[in-house]
Amino acid sequence: xxxxxxxxxxxxxxxxxxxxxxxxxxxxxxxxxxxxxxxxxxxxxxxxxxxxxxxxxxxxxxxxxxxxxxxxxxxxxxxxxxxxxxxxxxxxxxxxxxxxxxxxxxxxxxxxxxxxxxxxxxxxxxxxxxxxxxxxxxxxxxxxxxxxxxxxxxxxxxxxxxxxxxxxxxxxxxxxxxxxxxxxxxxxxxxxxxxxxxxxxxxxxxxxxxxxxxxxxxxxxxxxxxxxxxxxxxxxxxxxxxxxxxxxxxxxxxxxxxxxxxxxxxxxxxxxxxxxxxxxxxxxxxxxx
Amino acid sequence: xxxxxxxxxxxxxxxxxxxxxxxxxxxxxxxxxxxxxxxxxxxxxxxxxxxxxxxxxxxxxxxxxxxxxxxxxxxxxxxxxxxxxxxxxxxxxxxxxxxxxxxxxxxxxxxxxxxxxxxxxxxxxxxxxxxxxxxxxxxxxxxxxxxxxxxxxxxxxxxxxxxxxxxxxxxxxxxxxxxxxxxxxxxxxxxxxxxxxxxxxxxxxxxxxxxxxxxxxxxxxxxxxxxxxxxxxxxxxxxxxxxxxxxxxxxxxxxxxxxxxxxxxxxxxxxxxxxxxxxxxxxxxxxxxxxxxxxxxxxxxxxxxxxxxxxxxxxxxxxxxxxxxxxxxxxxxxxxxxxxxxxxxxxxxxxxxxxxxxxxxxxxxxxxxxxxxxxxxxxxxxxxxxxxxxxxxxxxxxxxxxxxxxxxxxxx
Numbered sequence: 269x270x271x272x273x274x275x276x277x278x279x280x281x282x283x284x285x286x287x288x289x290x291x292x293x294x295x296x297x298x299x300x301x302x303x304x305x306x307x308x309x310x311x312x313x314x315x316x317x318x319x320x321x322x323x324x325x326x327x328x329x330x331x332x333x334x335x336x337x338x339x340x341x342x343x344x345x346x347x348x349x350x351x352x353x354x355x356x357x358x359x360x361x362x363x364x365x366x367x368x369x370x371x372x373x374x375x376x377x378x379x380x381x382x383x384x385x386x387x388x389x390x391x392x393x394x395x396x397x398x399x400x401x402x403x404x405x406x407x408x409x410x411x412x413x414x415x416x417x418x419x420x421x422x423x424x425x426x427x428x429x430x431x432x433x434x435x436x437x438x439x440x441x442x443x444x445x446x447x448x449x450x451x452x453x454x455x456x457x458x459x460x461x462x463x464x465x466x467x468x469x470x471x472x473x474x475x476x477x478x479x480x481x482x483x484x485x486x487x488x489x490x491x492x493x494x495x496x497x498x499x500x501x502x503x504x505x506x507x508x509x510x511x512x513x514x515x516x517x518x519x520x521x522x523x524x525x526x527x528x529x530x531x532x533x534x535x536x537x538x539x540x541x542x543x544x545x546x547x548x549x550x551x552x553x554x555x556x557x
Numbered sequence: 558x559x560x561x562x563x564x565x566x567x568x569x570x571x572x573x574x575x576x577x578x579x580x581x582x583x584x585x586x587x588x589x590x591x592x593x594x595x596x597x598x599x600x601x602x603x604x605x606x607x608x609x610x611x612x613x614x615x616x617x618x619x620x621x622x623x624x625x626x627x628x629x630x631x632x633x634x635x636x637x638x639x640x641x642x643x644x645x646x647x648x649x650x651x652x653x654x655x656x657x658x659x660x661x662x663x664x665x666x667x668x669x670x671x672x673x674x675x676x677x678x679x680x681x682x683x684x685x686x687x688x689x690x691x692x693x694x695x696x697x698x699x700x701x702x703x704x705x706x707x708x709x710x711x712x713x714x715x716x717x718x719x720x721x722x723x724x725x726x727x728x729x730x731x732x733x734x735x736x737x738x739x740x741x742x743x744x745x746x747x748x749x750x751x752x753x754x755x756x757x758x759x760x761x762x763x764x765x766x767x768x769x770x771x772x773x774x775x776x777x778x779x780x781x782x783x784x785x786x787x788x789x790x791x792x793x794x795x796x797x798x799x800x801x802x803x804x805x806x807x808x809x810x811x812x813x814x815x816x817x818x819x820x821x822x823x824x825x826x827x828x829x830x831x832x833x834x835x836x837x838x839x840x841x842x843x844x845x846x847x848x849x850x851x852x853x854x855x856x857x858x859x860x861x862x863x864x865x866x867x868x869x870x871x872x873x874x875x876x877x878x879x880x881x882x883x884x885x886x887x888x889x890x891x892x893x894x895x896x897x898x899x900x901x902x903x904x905x906x907x908x909x910x911x912x913x914x915x916x917x918x919x920x921x922x923x924x925x926x927x928x929x930x931x932x933x934x935x936x937x938x939x940x941x942x943x944x945x946x947x948x949x950x951x952x953x954x955x956x957x958x959x960x961x962x963x964x965x966x967x968x969x
Contacts, residue, residue, distance in 0.1 A: 271785050278777045375602070384606035386798050386832040388805065398809065407809040410777070479809075480774050481801040481832065485604040489772050524769060524778030532738045532770045 273404045275525045281410040283517020284417020288472040289490050290497040291424065291509045292465035298504045299441040299461040301360065302352065305367035308491030309374035310466045313340050314473025315482045316382055322389045322477075329392040329478065337470035344466030348459050356458075371487065379484045391478035409479055416475050420468065421510060428506070437461060496535055500542045502549025511550055515542075592633040593896055595886055596655030596685075597879070598648050598666035598676075601640035604772060604798050607828050608668050608691065611873045613638060615880035618863060629887050630894070636883070637661060641668065645675025652676060656683045662896045663688070665882040668875070670694035670713075670741045680705045686902040688885055690878030693846075694740055695748070695965065698925035702967035707905050707924040709885055709917060710878045711846040713744050714965075716930045718958040720792065720820050721752035723842055723932055723951075727818045729790030731761045735779055735803070736794035738768040745794035745822055763788055769799075776803045780810050790818040800824065801832050813838040820844070825931065827873040830944035837945050839935050847874040847914050848931040849942075851952045857913040871942045872913075881912045885919075914952075922962030922969065929953030 293307045317336035321327045327335075347370060355362045390396075391409045398405040428434035439447045440457045448454045472490075480486070493516065501512025516535055523534040542550060597616060599609035616636050624633050637659045639651035648667065655661045664680075665688040667673045673692035680687045681703050689697060689708040693716070698708050724732065732753065736742025750762045765786040767779035780803070783791055795803050800823065807813060823829070824843025849861045849871040860880060864872040872880070886901065888910035893900035909918040917926045933947025 271781065274781050275778060278775070278781070281777070282775050379602075379606065384610045385828060386607060386801050388801060388832055388836065390836075398811070405811065407777075407806075409809065476774075479806065481798045481805075483604045483798050484606060485602070488603070489774060520775065521778050524767075524775075525782045531768075 270402075270404050271525065273402050274406065275522050277401060277404070277406050277410065277414070278525075279514075279518040279521025280417075281413050281517075282520045283513045284414050284421075285472060285476060286490075286493055286497055286516055287417050287510055287513035288420050288475070289469055290494040290501075290513055291420070291506070292468035292472075293491075293494050294498055294501075294504060294506065294509045295424075295468075296462055296465040297498075299437060300352070300356070300363075300458055302356075302363040302367065303360065304465070305364060305491065306347070306370035306374060307367075307465070307469050307494065308487030308489075309371045310340055310344060310487070311469040311473040311476075311490055312378060312484075312487035313343065313374065314470025315477040315486065316378055316473075317470070318474040318477045319382070319387050319389050319482050323387065329389075329395075329474075333471070333474050336474050337467045340470035340473075341463040341467040344463045345459055347466075348462040352462065353455075371491075375484055375487070382484075384484055387482040389477050389482070395478075407479075413475055413479070416471070420471070424506070493535070496539050499539055499549060502546075502552035505549065505551040508549055508551030515550075592635045593629050593886075593890065594659065594661040595634065595636045595883065596652070596659055596661035596664045597636050597638045597882075598641045598651045598655070598664070599638065599691075599875075599879070600643050600668045601638070602642055605643060605668065608797070608873075608875045609638075609640070611828065611876040612666070612668075612690070612879035614864070614868055615872065615876035615878065616883055618860075618867065618876075619880045619883035622863070623883070623887055629890050630896070632896075634883070634887070641666065641672050643669050643672060645672050648672045648676050649679050652679065652683060652687075656685055661685065662890075662898055663886050663901055665690055665879070665886070667692040670696075670744070671739055673697045674701060674740070677701045677703065677706050685898045686886075686889070686905055688882045688905070690882045691846075691875055694744060698923045698965060698967060700966040702923050702965070702969060704969060705902055707885075707919050707926075709881055709912070709919070709926040709928070710874070711928055711930045712925060713741070714748050714960050715928065715953075715955070715958045716822055716844055716846070717745055717749040718752050718960075719930050719932055719951075719953040720749055720822055720844060721756055722953075724749070724753050724790055724792070724818070724820060725756040725760075727790060727842075729788075729818045730757075730759060731763055731789045732792060733763040733766050733783055733786055733788045733790075734792045734794065735767045735769070735776075735783055736792075737771040737796070737799060739771055741796075742768055742794050746792065749792050749822075769795075771799065773799060774802065776806050777810065780807050780812050784810070784812060784815060788817050790820065793819065793821045794823065795821075796823040796826065797829065800826075800829050804829075804833060804838070805836055808836060808838065813841065818842070824935075825874075825933065825947065827871050827942075827944055831870065831942075834943070835938055835945075837935055839937075839945070841935055842932060843935060843947070844930050844932045845874050846930055847872075847877040848933070848947060848950070848952075849877070850946065851931040851933075851950060852914050854911075854913075854915065856911050860913045871944065877913055881914075881917070884912065885910060885917070920959075920962065923965045923967035924969070925959065925965070927955035927959050929955045929958045 318332040321332040395409045497512035501508030523531045599612040601609040641648040668691045677697045693713045734746040819841045821843045825845025889904040893904035907921045931952045933950035935945045936948035
């Protein structure tokens with residue numbers, strides 16, 4: 269029973285971090301129709317900015333959590349205005365190539381600025397140690413990650429369903445021309461959405477930093493996982509992203525514990541099964557915007 | 558070409574051969590003042606690129622030292638570095654490029670067992686000597702061995718033999734492992750288990766093992782799995798960023814406070830130790846192919862102080878491997894008296910030279926250097942070096958941990 273609870277908590281902790289990364293990827297796809305390969309690199313930038321703030325400047329984790337994602341959002345605005353804007357009216361593969369190039373550029377820039385060494389930052393004192401959940405000692409930080417994921421999920425749901433801003437974004441996603449005719453500044457909305465998606469990725473990066481090693485190419489690992497999440501859940505579906513992240517989180521959490529000898533292929537088996545049964549993903553486009 | 562040559566092929570062949578020989582002779586005499594070129598293939602991108610950076614620094618140091626003291630056979634030496642991308646096919650491409658377009662005399666490098674097993678079978682077609690300075694799978698000086706391939710670094714069987722001796726002394730009987738899910742992790746466990754059972758037949762190798770994928774981010778499920786199994790001892794063959802991630806998450810879960818022994822086959826890598834600082838637990842056994850403070854000899858003292866002066870950190874095992882690779886080629890080229898790749902290849906066989914970690918010899922039988930790892934228990938953090946020091950520390954004699962050629966599966 270105890271090992272089941274530990275695996276459950278661990279699955280949630282992996283799943284909710286994945287959700288935070290993948291949801292930004294999915295929002296950007298929904299509004300911009302761009303599959304953003306550089307999303308993992310923006311996550312990595314969040315982690316590196318946090319490392320600079322905490323490790324080199326000695327600021328607190330909480331300051332890093334506010335500042336680093338904002339800086340990444342600024343980078344994202346520059347990317348959208350200067351580059352992405354050029355390829356919206358082209359085939360989707362062009363934006364894929366462009367964002368893949370950006371991933372390589374950001375990776376290499378990180379290596380040049382911070383070097384290839386592995387870096388670590390410590391969690392804030394408040395979140396160190398373990399906490400007993402039903403007799404299982406679980407790291408406090410893991411519980412914090414779960415809380416961040418849930419807060420992000422609720423916040424996004426409220427934003428998109430309960431606010432005028434959310435409705436504007438959804439309108440721009442559904443029909444650009446109509447939104448433009450109704451007086452919505454669509455290019456501005458698009459820039460905003462891209463920056464917001466990057467901000468979410470960077471929040472994920474800052475949150476991941478104290479429990480995972482920071483190194484160049486850390487974004488490449490997470491982007492593959494995020495793509496699997498999106499494939500399982502369905503491209504452009506918000507609940508699907510959550511479901512996909514949970515499926516993958518549980519595959520990792522329970523697979524790593526009870527089937528460690530085949531954990532390597534489990535995510536891909538899961539993905540293949542979903543594609544066989546529902547090629548659109550579990551909640552593919554149209555299920556919900 | 559006049560027509561009649563077609564009717565006398567032998568004459569034409571002879572003529573071509575003579576012309577070629579003359580051409581070659583002319584070329585070599587013209588090139589006598591050209592630099593000696595060594596092609597290197599290391600991991601320069603992706604998460605393990607810190608290993609490539611260390612290798613580059615080690616090679617740069619060796620090349621500068623050699624050129625300042627008169628070069629090799631009076632010629633300067635230079636290296637050309639290519640990225641292996643930690644993929645076998647990319648590394649093979651890089652090797653071809655280095656030989657055919659960069660015109661290197663010799664090759665060195667390779668950071669991963671997976672890459673090495675792909676590259677080594679291709680080396681004979683390139684006809685260049687190849688010194689492996691890092692990849693540890695026994696196969697490249699075992700069943701895949703060939704005339705051109707050498708290795709100067711400690712391989713899995715040498716390191717796990719040492720690990721087994723330490724494991725046996727701890728008295729722990731039930732062992733399990735956590736290792737990366739590819740050749741390296743599985744072979745480390747297999748070799749360690751065999752050696753340990755030879756030393757102590759009562760040892761039980763547990764069914765419950767954990768092999769997270771290489772580049773795994775969250776090790777908590779695997780850590781819990783091993784803690785639930787309640788072993789007496791755990792062999793950990795994770796390395797690089799994986800090992801850093803693992804140790805921090807294991808600290809959180811109290812993994813190192815359990816009453817089992819922990820042996821980390823690559824825990825003594827300085828890049829891991831310096832990233833972790835005091836997060837590296839104290840009092841656990843860690844191994845490394847080379848430990849900068851383990852060798853009190855002239856070559857090592859000069860190497861460590863030059864490296865510290867230039868890069869501000871102690872040399873990692875990969876820096877030492879790459880540095881030693883260049884030095885090995887210097888010794889071989891001087892022994893051969895030429896930069897002809899075939900002559901260098903032959904000169905390497907049975908070559909003995911002074912490396913930072915003592916006198917190294919490439920065995921003629923399988924081309925593996927007879928060398929042993931250093932193991933030690935993590936102790937206090939050194940302010941000067943920024944890593945925990947090892948105390949007690951034990952450097953294994955290569956003769957005692959290197960299996961006999963007949964056991965390697967290599968036939969040259």
